[in-house]
Amino acid sequence: MTIPYPRIDPELFRLGPFAVRWYGLMYVAGFTVGYQLMRRRIERGLLPLTVRDLDTLIVYLVVGMLAGARLMYAIVYEPGHYLGDPLEFVRIWHGGLSFHGALIGIAAASVVFARGHRVPFWRLADVLVLAGTPGLFFGRIGNFINGELYGRVTGVPWAMVFPADPLHLPRHPSQLYEAVAEGLVLFGILWTVERIALARGWYGRGALAATFLLGYGAMRFLLEFTRQPDAQLGFALGPFSVGQLLCGAMAVAGVGLLWWSRRQPVISEAGRG
Numbered sequence: 001m002t003i004p005y006p007r008i009d010p011e012l013f014r015l016g017p018f019a020v021r022w023y024g025l026m027y028v029a030g031f032t033v034g035y036q037l038m039r040r041r042i043e044r045g046l047l048p049l050t051v052r053d054l055d056t057l058i059v060y061l062v063v064g065m066l067a068g069a070r071l072m073y074a075i076v077y078e079p080g081h082y083l084g085d086p087l088e089f090v091r092i093w094h095g096g097l098s099f100h101g102a103l104i105g106i107a108a109a110s111v112v113f114a115r116g117h118r119v120p121f122w123r124l125a126d127v128l129v130l131a132g133t134p135g136l137f138f139g140r141i142g143n144f145i146n147g148e149l150y151g152r153v154t155g156v157p158w159a160m161v162f163p164a165d166p167l168h169l170p171r172h173p174s175q176l177y178e179a180v181a182e183g184l185v186l187f188g189i190l191w192t193v194e195r196i197a198l199a200r201g202w203y204g205r206g207a208l209a210a211t212f213l214l215g216y217g218a219m220r221f222l223l224e225f226t227r228q229p230d231a232q233l234g235f236a237l238g239p240f241s242v243g244q245l246l247c248g249a250m251a252v253a254g255v256g257l258l259w260w261s262r263r264q265p266v267i268s269e270a271g272r273g
Helices: 022-043 051-077 086-090 099-117 121-146 174-200 207-226 242-261
Strands: 011-015 018-021 235-237
Touching (some): 011 022, 022 051, 051 099, 099 121, 099 242, 121 207, 174 207
Antiparallel strands (some): 011 018
């Protein structure tokens, strides 16, 4: 028993050579939601930036995210693939982006921005992980519409047969699992942790960033058991995929950062960001 895959056309519409794709719109939606969340905090005095600074920050983040995501994918997932056609490297609408690379790129861009605008990095990082989490939801919905990154073969009643699957077997709609867990659930966890930490007086700088690393790493590690490993990589270590190894490292880094954060000066309600 399966649920029919909706077969949504990845292209919303086309005008000559120009095409608007759902995948790209999902990124726009994610940045729009994140922008509004950060803007509200600036207007409430919770982040020491101006709205004009925020516009500049978005440019930094977009460049860092795309560069990091593409470089990581090219190095880890498709080594040598772009040497034969270097222009394909910039055709990001064809897919081929790594979340972990995007995270590294965003972190690097944030460090450069924070130093240039004299903003405390961890204060900025805590805001970014909360504002950026909804983007994970939209990104996975984009993967689902593209019919990519589908799950492993399964017999669950909600399994789907994805058009891109050469075997045409019922599989987990793992993109939807990740959309809910990494986007909605993780956002709720971060919001709740911030509320509780502030109320109980143990919110130190980097607390939300640590919670994000730990939460995302743990949830993605578990959900990878339902996701089909990349064909060119397969399993990297026993039953574990490359994604799971990277997420395991994220979770460990989150634990270390949380330990460090608990030893930092407590941030009050008036000084949170």
